[in-house]
Amino acid sequence: MEAYESLLHAETQAIAAKHLDTIEEILEKKDDSLNFLVSAKEKLNDDYQLNPEINSQVERVLQLQQRNTKAFNKFFSERSRKEKGLKEKLSSSELRLRRTYQYPSL
Secondary structure (H helix, E strand, O other), rough: OHHHHHHHHHHHHHHHHHHHHHHHHHHHHHHHHHHHHHHHHEEEEOHHHHOHHHHHHHHHHHHHHHHHHHHHHHHHHHHHHHHHOOOOOOOHHHHHHHHHHOOOOO
């Protein structure tokens, strides 16, 4: 969970800096980390939900993910408005990033 949270912080910085390549790299790492978290969760018994420390960390991660999604959507909307004026097309990686943030899995 801590690794995923660290990736979310790195993602926040990459979004603020508008580094699309870095954002894409982080997304790949987040996917791997999320897959690990899901498999680890399956091995836990239901008592973990009663642990306030785990619940707090999960809530923090969800809030960070929501904040990043909003920040990326704002960034991409601004970029799209500018590009409409320039009539430039988005690259495939930019389209992938846009779809990822428009329909987050978390």
